[in-house]
Amino acid sequence: MREGRSLTFVVLTAIFALYVLFLYGPTITILILSFQGPDGGLTFPMNGVSLHWFSNLFQGIGVAYVGDAFLRSLELGLLVAFLTVVISVMAGLAFRRRFRGANILFYTAIASLILPSIIVSLGIALEFRIVDDAIKALGDNYGIEWIQDNFQTLVGVFTSGLGAHLTWTLPFGLLIMFAVFNRFNPSYEEAARDLGATPWQTFRHVVLPIIAPSLVGVALFGFTLSWDEIARTSQAIGAENTLPLQLEGMTTTVTTPVIYALGTVTTAISMAVILGAIAILILVQRHRARRGSDAGKGLV
Known part of the structure; x- marks a missing residue:
């Protein structure tokens, strides 16, 4: 005997379906409209199907x-992902030992998660403009010709823009690595030291292989959060736009489905990064399993 679904189940299922539609509906709509024919517009119905x-x-x-x-x-x-991984691992290792001011440093590091993004962006831009003024004043006061003739600003994609993105990605990386190292069994490191391994050898051959899947996750967080960041970039990027800012500006000027094609391409890249990270995790797990199997055969 099969019992019928209760009214509560039906209502909650409908709510969940509407939520999924609301979440992914815009992406699916852009994906579909990007494959219109040459006479296609920005709304349904579609006019043909092509790669035009x-x-x-x-x-x-x-x-x-x-x-x-x-x-x-x-x-x-890519740069944000790399720096997020490196800094997060270093911070995770540092916080494994107690030191004075650890709590203050921790809360300071993650405070940017709760600060309004636009305020963070404005603050970073203001800091760099103050540094710009100081450098220009230095050049004028001491007659440094290179500064007077060539220096314009330190505000840019890989200076203030990079800093703005790291204020968003680093807290996530830090929290992930803190959780990883809180569960890490130090007996592995002790065994390596007992066998004569140096601290670097212990990290490279013992710690790093164990935490490798988590590093892939941190890198994925860093890249994807940087890839579509707008608010923290808007005031701190300087004269050159990133792709999200370019897309935002195009929404009022481009009136053809080419903007949908661009949205589809950027979404495909994000999915490719996610699938690539999953593939790397699978390869790491298989490599671990193979090494464990080989080690077991060696003992037999």
């Missing part, structure tokens, strides 16, 4: 400077 707007996108038709913004965001995202 993708062709226009890669030829640079109707989308000024999008290629430069795309590469800029890609380079920035």
Whole structure:
């Protein structure tokens, strides 16, 4: 005998379905409309099916400077991911030992998660402009010709923009690594030291392989959060736009589905990064399993 579904189950299922539709509906809509024919517009119904707007996108038709913004965001995202991993691991190792001011440092590091993004962006831009003024004043007061003739500003994608992105990605990386090291069994390190391993050898051959899957997750967080960041970038990026800012500006000027094609491409890149991270995790797990199996055979 099968019992019928209760009214509560039906209502909650409907609410969940509406939530999923609300969450992914816009992305699916953009994906579909990006494959319209040459006479397609920005709304339904579709006019034909083709790759016409993708062709226009890669030829640079109707989308000024999008290629430069795309590469800029890609380079920035990769750099942010790398720095997030390195700094998070170093901080995780440091916080394994108690030291004076650890609590204050921890709360200071994660405080940017609760601060309004636009305020963080404005603050970073203001700091860099103060430094700009100080450098220009130095050049004028001491007659440094290079500063007077060539220096303009330190505000840019890989200076103030990089700092703005790290204020968003680092707290997530730190929290992940703190959780990882809180569960880490120090007996592995003790065994390595007993066998004569140096601190670097212990980290490289023992700690790093164990935490490798978590590092992939931290890198994924760093890249994806940087890839689509707008608010923290808007005031601190300088004269050059990242891809999200370029897209935001195009929403009022581009009136063809080429903007949907660009949205589809950027979404595909995000999915490719996620799938790549999953593939790396699977390879790491298989490598571990293979090494464990080989070690077991060696003992037999």
